[in-house]
Amino acid sequence: MSLAVSIFSAADVASHLGELGGLLHACVHDGASIGFVLPYTQGEAEAFWRDKVLPGVREGTRIMLVASKDGRIAGTVQLGCDTMPNQPHRADVNKLMVHPDYRRQGIAQLLMRELEARARDLGRSLMTLDTRTGDNAEPLYTALGYKTVGVIPAYARDPFGSDRLDATTVMYKLL
Numbered sequence: 001m002s003l004a005v006s007i008f009s010a011a012d013v014a015s016h017l018g019e020l021g022g023l024l025h026a027c028v029h030d031g032a033s034i035g036f037v038l039p040y041t042q043g044e045a046e047a048f049w050r051d052k053v054l055p056g057v058r059e060g061t062r063i064m065l066v067a068s069k070d071g072r073i074a075g076t077v078q079l080g081c082d083t084m085p086n087q088p089h090r091a092d093v094n095k096l097m098v099h100p101d102y103r104r105q106g107i108a109q110l111l112m113r114e115l116e117a118r119a120r121d122l123g124r125s126l127m128t129l130d131t132r133t134g135d136n137a138e139p140l141y142t143a144l145g146y147k148t149v150g151v152i153p154a155y156a157r158d159p160f161g162s163d164r165l166d167a168t169t170v171m172y173k174l175l
Contacts (some may be wrong), residue, residue, distance in 0.1 A: 001043070003069045003107070005114045010058040010077075012066075013049060015102050019073045021046030023099050030100045031159055032119055037172035038161045053095075056082065062094075067107045074102035075112040091119045093129035096137060111142055116175055125175050132156070132169035144172040 006012075010111060013020065023046040028036045034043070056062030061082035067075040080092035093115065126162045131137045132152050142148075148171050155168035 001107075003064075003067060003074070003110070003136060005067050005110060006066040006067055008057065008066050008120070013054045013057050013064060016066075016073065017046045017049055018153075020049045020076070021077065023073055023097060026099055027097045028102075028159055032097060033135060033159050033166060034095055034097060035156070037157050041156070049088070051134050053078065056080070063118055065083055065111055065118070067098075067102075067111055068104060069105075069107070074099050074105075075107045075111055077108075077115050079115050079122075079124075081122060081124070082087060089124060090126040090128060091122070091124040093127055108140055109144065112140070116173075120175050127173045127175060130168045130170045133169045138169055141171050146173045 007018070012055045021042050022045070024034075024036075025040065025042050027034060028038065028045070053062065053064060057064050061080070063079040063081065064075050065079070066073055075096075075098035077096040078094040080094045083090050093112070096108055096111060106131070118128065129141065129146065131141060148169055149165050151169050153167045154165035156166055158164040158166055
């Protein structure tokens, strides 16, 4: 089984909209708190990549890393570099996701290490992110050296469409 991480160009994103949509759709249906709530369709997932991610990749303000295993997209993460003029040293970790079929294989950790390497290459020395408090990703980020700044209560709706509001943990890492 071969695992590879690559940087997706705008053309790559455009040509893989269906598979990227499938990844996002599967993660949301599995309960990932990545900004979407059920019901959530494959078409909506593809529209996210086309309308929200592709423009940033095209403009160079977003770097998208994709992990592929045996020729199939297994996970992805984005480096948001569209910072204000007084923050050229900072970047945001956006939408780390691993397909439920590929979890617990070190893919998220590999993607994060590659993302940090890309950030260093761009002269970024501070990484920031937020994650649902108590989510599976929180201990991963802590193990990778991210520090918790604080918790914001009632930050986002539960992905299963209930009225419950989940807290988010804000984290950072100095590279």
